Amino acid sequence: MTKYPKINEQMDLIRQGTDEIISEEQLEQKLGSAIKNNKPLIVKLGCDPSRPDLHIGHTVVLRKLHHFQDLGHTAVLVIGDFTAMIGDPSGRNKTRPQLTIEEAQEYGQTYIDQASAVLDVDKLKIVHNSEWLSAMNFNDVIRLTSHYTVARMLERDDFEKRYKSEIPISLHEFLYPLAQAMDSVELVADVELGGTDQKFNLLVGRDLQRDYDQDPQVVITTPLMEGTDGVKKMSKSYDNAIGLTDEPGDMYGKTLSIPDELIVPYFELSTDVSAEELQNINSRLKDGENPRDMKRQLAREIVTIYHSPEAAKAAESNFDRIFVEGDEPEEIDEYIVEKSPVAVLNVIHDAGLVSSKREGRRLIEQGGVKIDGEKISDINSEIVVDKPRILRVGKRKFLKLVN
């Protein structure tokens, strides 16, 4: 009669790769009543559509949401279009552009498209928080804010830090956690997921639900993934992210550039390898096997998830050609040159391989430009395109010159 796995089996899966569950007892209770009443749990994940470029760090929590889908529960993705329209000023002197409704909608869709690599979109319930938040009037807002105190707001880590280091905090930023909590009330969420940096916001949801006489949601946080630099958390703005829409070659290369210590965490958080396989990788590393081989496997896994096994294979052999053997890739974009003896500097500039001639000069001076494998040293060098020529700028940029 039951379509749900046993509670302890569910718990095992849920615990995998999570940072914290607040609280496990409540979760078990909720799972129990879900089975008893044959009523799936409402599992909520909010997303910020203002930056729709997802990277594999985002997929950690999406993967967790997928687990709940697998267990038969209702996954709800809340597109934070309302909050995105207001424009989060944190970060300062950026004057972040406020999104229009259309943009927020469009970005939301992009988000869903990318998330579909990890989630079961057909079973996903998607809502926009503008549906209820924009309907609130000032009276509602005041009543909402009265549920929380300034002192409690300042408990939040980043608010506290900003306050102490004299970085401005706008009043409306205090409304963000409340708005997000309102989403939980509106959805009567049983569980809310988020990265560890979201813990505060998620907890506010619990408090608010209690005030609204709801059973408080269980909060589950997932670890933040470190970026490819191994120093900061993964983020597009730190330029240390592996984007879900990255080309296979980029994905593969970026993965190989991670520090060795990140191999296991990456496997754990961003791939679907089994616990046994993870164990295996761990012991191979301990036995002193060349970490490169594990890293290559990791890179293949990742490219396979977002592209295909074939793309992974191609990316790998391409990588070997270029970086291991110093050879050219098999496929190179063509660029048509109009007149035949043409200055190398002009070509690399016109073709967009460098952003300015100044930069092109620097590269030539430093020996970073090659034609058919021959280093160019003279800034005024011209090239005769009597046959296709391979132009290489730096390590990774190639162009086949034709006429």
Place this chain on the structure above:
RNA sequence: GGGGAGAUGGCAGAGUGGUCAAUUGCACCAGACUGUAAAUCUGGCGGCGGAAGCCUACGGUGGUUCAAAUCCAUCUCUCCCCA
């Protein structure tokens, strides 16, 4: 409402009349090396130019000066303290 401090290149943060296209660190790019787009070392890191040089730039605008990121006025924004 009163008083004080500040706004500098992607970020952090020096510089307080010429020697400043602006010290330094991070990030970034290239070269060498390497299992790697890791680490390390070397070079570079506004634009045009072969170069000399020129142009644009230190929150906005206007001014003083032979000369301003630096001085003055004003505007915008931010932080702190007192009420």
